[in-house]
Amino acid sequence: MSGLCNEKLIYKNLVNGEWVESASGNLITINSPADGSLIGKIQANTKEEVDNVIALSKVNQKKWAKIPIYEKATILYKAASLLEERAEAISDILMMEISKDKKSSLSEVRRTADFLRFTADAGKGIEGLAISGENFPGGSRNKMSYVKRVPLGTVLAISPFNYPINLSASKIAPALMGGNTVILKPATQGSISALYLVEAFQDAGVPNGVINTVTGKGSEIGDYIVAHDGIDFINFTGSTEVGQHISRLAHMTPLLLELGGKDAAIVLEDADLEFAAKNIVEGAFSYSGQRCTAVKRILTTDSVADKLVKLLKPLVEGLTVGDPRDNSTITPLIDSKSADFAQVLIDDALSKGATLVTGNKREANLVYPTLIDNVTEDMEIAWKEPFSPILPIIRVRSIDHAIEIANESEYGLQSAVFTNDINQAFYVADRLEVGTVQINNKTERGPDHFPFLGVKASGMGTQGVRYSIEAMTRHKAITINLFEQ
Ligand code: NAP
Numbered sequence: 001m002s003g004l005c006n007e008k009l010i011y012k013n014l015v016n017g018e019w020v021e022s023a024s025g026n027l028i029t030i031n032s033p034a035d036g037s038l039i040g041k042i043q044a045n046t047k048e049e050v051d052n053v054i055a056l057s058k059v060n061q062k063k064w065a066k067i068p069i070y071e072k073a074t075i076l077y078k079a080a081s082l083l084e085e086r087a088e089a090i091s092d093i094l095m096m097e098i099s100k101d102k103k104s105s106l107s108e109v110r111r112t113a114d115f116l117r118f119t120a121d122a123g124k125g126i127e128g129l130a131i132s133g134e135n136f137p138g139g140s141r142n143k144m145s146y147v148k149r150v151p152l153g154t155v156l157a158i159s160p161f162n163y164p165i166n167l168s169a170s171k172i173a174p175a176l177m178g179g180n181t182v183i184l185k186p187a188t189q190g191s192i193s194a195l196y197l198v199e200a201f202q203d204a205g206v207p208n209g210v211i212n213t214v215t216g217k218g219s220e221i222g223d224y225i226v227a228h229d230g231i232d233f234i235n236f237t238g239s240t241e242v243g244q245h246i247s248r249l250a251h252m253t254p255l256l257l258e259l260g261g262k263d264a265a266i267v268l269e270d271a272d273l274e275f276a277a278k279n280i281v282e283g284a285f286s287y288s289g290q291r292c293t294a295v296k297r298i299l300t301t302d303s304v305a306d307k308l309v310k311l312l313k314p315l316v317e318g319l320t321v322g323d324p325r326d327n328s329t330i331t332p333l334i335d336s337k338s339a340d341f342a343q344v345l346i347d348d349a350l351s352k353g354a355t356l357v358t359g360n361k362r363e364a365n366l367v368y369p370t371l372i373d374n375v376t377e378d379m380e381i382a383w384k385e386p387f388s389p390i391l392p393i394i395r396v397r398s399i400d401h402a403i404e405i406a407n408e409s410e411y412g413l414q415s416a417v418f419t420n421d422i423n424q425a426f427y428v429a430d431r432l433e434v435g436t437v438q439i440n441n442k443t444e445r446g447p448d449h450f451p452f453l454g455v456k457a458s459g460m461g462t463q464g465v466r467y468s469i470e471a472m473t474r475h476k477a478i479t480i481n482l483f484e485q
């Protein structure tokens with residue numbers, strides 16, 4: 001067994017290249033949401049330990065920044081290979097820790113290996129720029145600005161439970177290529193999977209102290225680390241509530257925030273409805289709807305809705321429900337609080353006159369896929385992010401009405417429009433207040449080198465390989481002044 005955990009399944013943190021236990025002696029037990037089994041115990045770090053890790057990160061950043069980019073890239077290639085070699089074992093842990101079906105768990109690990117390789121390549125492509133003074137009125141060719149990108153320093157990476165490996169790596173790898181050190185604070189439920197990712201980086205040759213980890217409940221240790229003077233950049237993915245809280249604490253520390261969403265699928269009258277129905281069901285229900293980019297509402301007119309519901313119903317009822325080990329699409333939600341919230345949203349909608357098409361069944365934190373028609377604007381499910389397998393249909397009067405309702409949301413992550421008319425597609429896409437519009441596809445982040453961003457309450461800043469490297473580096477300009485020739 002490697003140093004990251006002992007025979008009692010007590011997991012440690014990586015601090016300056018060593019796997020260490022917290023001096024607090026406090027452990028947090030991680031049980032599987034799928035069957036309650038013990039996954040392991042993680043450390044609850046103290047404020048003093050946070051201070052220590054930040055101090056170490058700052059010292060090591062100077063050394064890491066000096067390592068040539070191609071050497072940094074070589075380490076990332078190695079980490080990618082190790083992840084692939086370990087994909088089966090890591091995905092088994094991921095599957096049970098966050099109750100994600102085996103196929104999706106495996107694909108998360110493999111997608112992350114691809115992400116590391118692509119990030120290494122993109123990092124090698126980052127170049128400087130020389131700007132001649134003569135281009136500006138009154139300037140001179142004896143003056144030149146040499147502009148390069150330099151690291152920000154120590155990046156605090158905070159990842160959510162739903163992609164503990166991919167959304168940790170998509171912060172760590174670009175930060176490293178940019179010459180930063182990283183402190184990873186993973187979601188408590190998801191920490192163990194994230195520690196295996198960090199182990200792969202360490203085994204690949206990331207020097208001691210370049211990646212350090214802090215574990216413990218965000219509600220207890222989060223504010224302290226976020227507000228710490230030693231943090232130079234915060235790269236956060238999680239809920240809007242916590243993201244907004246962090247942005248208030250961060251003072252002048254720059255932030256990249258990827259937060260919640262309420263992605264709409266707008267289905268126009270000329271759309272291929274069979275294709276749209278299949279695509280929307282995949283987008284809404286994979287990993288039980290626990291994705292920021294899940295389709296979280298359908299907006300369509302009466303004439304389309306009647307046909308669409310007939311197509312959606314059998315597809316939703318055909319989804320497999322049960323254990324992640326059986327590759328079920330719908331698995332127990334991350335905790336009972338999430339399932340309680342899902343039930344509140346369903347009950348609220350039904351009590352206000354919405355039509356239950358299928359679902360509204362629950363066993364502990366397993367919520368069956370639920371399709372609700374005739375959802376109106378006074379219902380909570382019209383606006384709230386369920387993060388569970390619930391899909392509401394809101395019937396609209398027209399395309400403009402669909403756009404209006406889509407934009408009334410506090411969120412602005414993605415939206416989809418289904419139509420065979422490219423002019424209508426652009427009419428809708430141009431008017432939606434979101435980071436990305438998908439034409440004839442479910443909302444989704446990938447491929448991971450595309451820009452991924454949310455507007456309004458869905459976030460600030462842009463991620464996606466090159467964009468993430470740029471976000472975690474800054475320009476440095478050196479102006480050269482030649483003597484008059
Ligand atoms: P969350 O409750 O906001 O937690 C996210 C992370 O923040 C966790 O690591 C959590 O640690 C930590 N945290 C909590 N309180 C903190 C504090 N005061 N200071 C610093 N860190 C703190 O979100 P989640 O339940 O894990 O994930 C679901 C949410 O994430 C959804 O809203 C979803 O839409 C969003 N999400 C967005 C994207 C995107 O790219 N836009 C992607 C994935 C998920 P603990 O676990 O210890 O509390």
Ligand code: G3P
Nearest residue numbers: 163291292293444445446
């Ligand atoms: O919610 C996680 C976010 O990164 C979306 O990824 O691939 O599920 O669209 P994906």
